[in-house]
Amino acid sequence: MxxxxxxxxxxxxxxxxPVLIYALVPIAALVLQAWLPRVMGRFAWFDLPxxxxxxxxxxxxxxxxxxxxxxxxxxxxxxxxxxxxxINGIAKTLVGYLAASVGILVNVENHAIRLVMTFVLSLxxxxxxxxxxxxxxxxxxxxxxxxxxxxALGNSLxxxxxxxxxxxxxxxx
Amino acid sequence: MESFVVxxxxxxxxxxxxxxxxxxxxxQVRRAGSGxxxxxxxxxxxxxxxxxxxxxxxxxxxxxxxxxxxxVSWLWNNYIDLRRVRQQNAxxxxxxxxxRLEQAALLEDAKQGQRLQALLNFQQKYIYKTVAAQAxxxxxxxxxxxxxxxxxxxxxxxxxxAVITADGIVGKVRDVFPHTAQVLAINDQxxxxxxxxxxxxxxxxxxxxxxxxxxxxDVIRDQRIKAGENVLTAGGDEIFPRGLPVGTVDxxxxxxxxxxxxxxxxxxxxxxxxxDEVLVITSTEPRFPQxxxxxxxxxxxxxxxxxxxxxxxxxxxxxxxxxxxxNLPADQQPLKDTSNPNPVSRPPMAVHPDRFxxxxxxxxxxxxxxxxxxxxxxxxxxxxxKKKPTPPxxxxxxxxPTPPATTQPATPQGDNR
Numbered sequence: 389m390x391x392x393x394x395x396x397x398x399x400x401x402x403x404x405x406p407v408l409i410y411a412l413v414p415i416a417a418l419v420l421q422a423w424l425p426r427v428m429g430r431f432a433w434f435d436l437p438x439x440x441x442x443x444x445x446x447x448x449x450x451x452x453x454x455x456x457x458x459x460x461x462x463x464x465x466x467x468x469x470x471x472x473x474x475i476n477g478i479a480k481t482l483v484g485y486l487a488a489s490v491g492i493l494v495n496v497e498n499h500a501i502r503l504v505m506t507f508v509l510s511l512x513x514x515x516x517x518x519x520x521x522x523x524x525x526x527x528x529x530x531x532x533x534x535x536x537x538x539x540a541l542g543n544s545l546x547x548x549x550x551x552x553x554x555x556x557x558x559x560x561x
Numbered sequence: 562m563e564s565f566v567v568x569x570x571x572x573x574x575x576x577x578x579x580x581x582x583x584x585x586x587x588x589q590v591r592r593a594g595s596g597x598x599x600x601x602x603x604x605x606x607x608x609x610x611x612x613x614x615x616x617x618x619x620x621x622x623x624x625x626x627x628x629x630x631x632x633v634s635w636l637w638n639n640y641i642d643l644r645r646v647r648q649q650n651a652x653x654x655x656x657x658x659x660x661r662l663e664q665a666a667l668l669e670d671a672k673q674g675q676r677l678q679a680l681l682n683f684q685q686k687y688i689y690k691t692v693a694a695q696a697x698x699x700x701x702x703x704x705x706x707x708x709x710x711x712x713x714x715x716x717x718x719x720x721x722x723a724v725i726t727a728d729g730i731v732g733k734v735r736d737v738f739p740h741t742a743q744v745l746a747i748n749d750q751x752x753x754x755x756x757x758x759x760x761x762x763x764x765x766x767x768x769x770x771x772x773x774x775x776x777x778x779d780v781i782r783d784q785r786i787k788a789g790e791n792v793l794t795a796g797g798d799e800i801f802p803r804g805l806p807v808g809t810v811d812x813x814x815x816x817x818x819x820x821x822x823x824x825x826x827x828x829x830x831x832x833x834x835x836x837d838e839v840l841v842i843t844s845t846e847p848r849f850p851q852x853x854x855x856x857x858x859x860x861x862x863x864x865x866x867x868x869x870x871x872x873x874x875x876x877x878x879x880x881x882x883x884x885x886x887x888n889l890p891a892d893q894q895p896l897k898d899t900s901n902p903n904p905v906s907r908p909p910m911a912v913h914p915d916r917f918x919x920x921x922x923x924x925x926x927x928x929x930x931x932x933x934x935x936x937x938x939x940x941x942x943x944x945x946x947k948k949k950p951t952p953p954x955x956x957x958x959x960x961x962p963t964p965p966a967t968t969q970p971a972t973p974q975g976d977n978r
Contacts, residue, residue: 415618415619415622416622418615418618418619419619419622419623419626420626422619422623423623423626423627423630427630451571451574451575452570452571452574455571455574455575455578456574456578459578459582463582463611463615464611464614464615464618464619467611467612467614467615467616468612468615468616468619472586472589472590473585473586473589473608473611473612474582474583474585474586474589475586477582478579478582478583478586481575481578481579481582482575482579485571485575488571489571520586524583524586525586525590
């Protein structure tokens with residue numbers, strides 16, 4: 389993983405996308421995340437809002453936007469679950485912040501880096517989720533880390549396909 | 562201070578977001594602790610609003626996806642995911658073809674079985690000895706109505722043997738080979754069979770016409786010949802036994818060559834165009850079933866025994882004395898057999914006998930017996946004894962013989978012309 393100096397960060401351009409992409413992709417991620425588990429059953433090993441959060445956070449290299457995007461997507465996920473709103477919000481806020489912060493330091497054009505970052509951030513999101521549920525809310529939860537690994541792996545694979553597709557929609561200066 | 566905010570702006574925003582959400586969680590958890598948790602109406606208005614927004618945002622596309630998902634699934638199953646369908650289709654088509662062939666073969670076997678069963682029943686009941694044969698070929702031309710059977714000389718087939726089916730006559734054997742034979746059908750122009758119309762008893766010769774229909778020739782025009790009348794073999798051709806069904810009269814046409822004659826076209830009883838199994842009459846000696854033969858043998862034996870018994874009885878009668886001696890009175894007969902339960906009844910004696918009295922008309926001049934029974938035959942040995950005297954006979958009006966009273970009534974003398 390190549391780590392950049394503060395001067396060289398400016399050399400990297402900030403990706404911009406059409407407004408429609410900013411609007412539709414998160415919504416599509418929410419809709420598909422709600423619909424695909426009905427089709428795939430227990431094999432729905434992915435978290436599309438998290439992948440989208442990581443993508444935009446890495447692309448925009450803006451921790452505030454990444455945090456807000458992650459928080460909103462997480463809150464909407466919570467709103468659809470019927471659980472207390474904020475659990476996924478907190479987790480994805482943190483993921484968005486970390487993704488944007490790391491995106492400043494590394495070359496996010498590299499697919500391997502994207503794959504690893506998505507994998508790690510998925511695990512961070514899961515850990516945060518469990519932390520909030522277990523320690524902040526004091527609720528009992530079955531922790532199946534193998535499933536979380538599968539989910540992280542699924543997110544990485546989706547990112548491997550989805551990020552290049554979304555890169556094609558970025559606005560060229 | 563400003564530099565601190567600018568420098569740690571991202572972190573501050575993160576903390577603000579996290580704190581806000583933690584506070585929101587805390588508020589929700591507090592409501593949950595008071596029994597108003599989750600998505601129930603106890604949610605705060607802001608939480609309900611968020612849930613409403615999320616639902617409004619996700620549900621319409623989700624519903625569209627669901628409905629289109631069915632279409633996609635249908636599209637996938639019926640148009641895209643059709644791997645090996647062509648191969649399966651070909652295999653199924655082969656299977657269908659094979660099953661159709663098997664079905665046709667089974668159907669043909671069943672039909673043949675039914676035909677053979679009917680033929681066997683007919684053969685068993687038929688009085689003449691027959692050999693069953695299978696039609697194996699034709700002449701190959703429409704001009705010649707001959708066909709070949711799978712039985713020949715080795716099977717007892719000979720020339721001019723009649724070929725029939727259970728429905729009616731078919732033709733006669735024209736040529737015989739070791740294991741096959743050629744049969745000339747009755748609808749061939751060179752064939753000939755003596756036939757008779759069942760109702761009108763009109764005889765004729767059956768030949769085939771140019772159209773391949775059997776017709777009766779040399780028939781004098783007769784209005785009684787109607788379509789539908791049965792045609793039977795006449796038995797005079799020494800080929801077909803008498804009385805076999807030939808067909809029915811189809812139509813009657815005037816003979817174009819001879820006035821006063823008609824040609825009777827016959828619809829054959831046998832399906833001459835669809836012959837499969839036939840019977841060849843190999844012997845016209847009557848052949849009876851075993852039970853009938855037993856009955857006939859028993860009947861013959863009974864007849865012989867009866868004749869023997871009758872002959873013995875006659876011999877004995879000649880040697881033994883007669884049971885009734887006509888020269889002896891009734892009470893002196895050697896055998897007074899009273900065992901007859903139904904003795905011959907005699908009419909009671911007439912109180913006033915006249916010329917109609919039995920016996921008086923037959924012997925009018927016979928003098929009265931001792932007991933006054935006039936005309937009683939003296940030879941009647943077992944006549945019952947008379948208990949009282951018979952009244953005197955009224956005077957005869959005519960001395961001549963009187964006609965028998967049993968046949969004609971007496972005619973007054975004055976009316977005799």
